[in-house]
Amino acid sequence: MYGQMRNKFPQYLFLIPAALFVAMFMIYPIVYNVIVSFQDLTLMNLKSGAKFIGWDNYINILQTERFGIALKNTIIYTSACIFFQVVIGYLMAAFLNQEFPFRNFFRSIMLLAWMTPLVITGSLFKWLFDVDYGVFNYLLTTLQIVDEPINWLGQQSTALTAVIITNVWIGIPFNMILILAAMQSLPKDVYEAAKVDGANKFQTFLNVTLPLLRPQLMIILVLGIIYTFKVFDIILIMTGGGPVNATQVLPFYGYELAFVNFNFGESGVIATVILFILICIALLYLWMIKKEEAQ
Template identity: 50%
Template sequence: MESKTVSTIPAGPTMPQANPRMRSGLFTAWTNYLFILPIVLFVLVFVLFPILYNVMLSFQDVNVYNFKKAHAFAGLENYIETFKDPVFYTALRNSVVFTVFSLFFQFGIGFAFALFFNRRFPGRNLMRSLMLLAWMLPVVISASVFQWMLNGDYGVVNYVLQWLGIIHEPHSWLSDNRTSLMSTIVANIWIGIPFNMIILLTGLQSMPEQLYEAAKLDGASRGMQFRKITLPLMKPTILILLMLGIINTFKVFDLIFIMTAGGPVNSSNVLPIYSYQLSFTKFEFSQGSAVSMVMFIILILLAIVYLNMTRKEEAQ
């Protein structure tokens, strides 16, 4: 029987096979990028681009006459004109007053309601839901209701105050430069109380009951428990709430614009409305952008202060 010899031909270099795990990892990485792509595009188009365009506009000379032409570089001229305008300081003062008084009463009354609803009693959930209606309503509706209530001719506020004998004749609350800003503050307080209440109530309900039970055994009164337990543990929540309140209140536009439009005689004018008036009433787009950039810088500085406070709190 003949033996067959099988010749072995040396195989050439084989192509390296891709690691399945590596391919799976690359696919997962690209998938993750695809998932975050919509939010990245949203931030670029609707957040970053408007800010950068506004910064660029504030250093140019753009108005209704040269809007479609080449825009000349104006440097700091728009900012200089803004700081020379006395209306700017009136709007800045009104913004500070509006923010401070609104936050003080929103936070104080909201904290009182949060402490009240933190107790257990029949109908608590229903009453808490009714309290949220003021915050859930659109600002346009709330502002229109307060505009009707504070009207000098047929407003219900004048009727009630006359019936109680507090005033003897109707008062034009929104047309009087002494009460126009106060009227918008009252409306903003009413809108903001439920938000403060629900955030503070969430913080109160997350605190352990054992601390209060131990404090009761040690003979601590309710006031001492509030000072020594509630306030220290609620400090992070309070800081976050106040920071959000400052940012949201300082840039309020729609409420004041509907109720008074910044009048009369700039008595309720604030920085957002002042920027709107420059841009879309006087058509000085660059100067309006400069005012909005001043607002942006103020809010950035406040955010930096808040971050430093939180870092110190975490370090302690």
């Protein structure tokens, strides 16, 4: 036993850099953030030291109207983005999975939307949604779909929709590539058997493709929810959380508390709530995977 441990000890040494990285840049910030959420830590007492105040920060934040608005907007934003990204991503993956000329070229072109930095994408769509010079308003008015240009980013009723459209456009290639890779790994003989049995395309999708893609789709959904739930860049660039908190989401709310109001304790509450929600989603995913494997 001792000899086996001695032989494997050099192998464990290779884990030390990764373990130190995870401890310093992941575990420590999470633990410190949770501790800060129970403290009265502001810019005024940042140097002198904060005092422990228990659950006061949580009570103050969770009872505010802005927290309810931010939570609602985050759920709406995440749900809408994930739904359209996965559905459109699947349709495009199904199309690009067919044999036709320049197929690989079109696959590469589709990745440009995902590879473009969010700062550039946000600025581009901010111009596209501009009330005076935006392309969307030009097309809508030219086709006589609307009579007057829509102030997409300047009114409460359309601001969140404009941000959702932007993020859907960004996320479609990511979902498309993952679904396309999963589709190409599916066994061909199952489809041939379904065709022999007389199944049409919808029946084949419902009874063959969807069950076979379920594990990959679950992973895509979990990754998409985690990635979308912590949105910040697009909101900051396009709307800044406005107008009148119409696009206020939890990550941006936490940013404002920390770097605008300089209340780091209350900002820690928002970060902890986000962490708790994402952990619950991850645990739900693991439970579903374990249940499916048991069956």
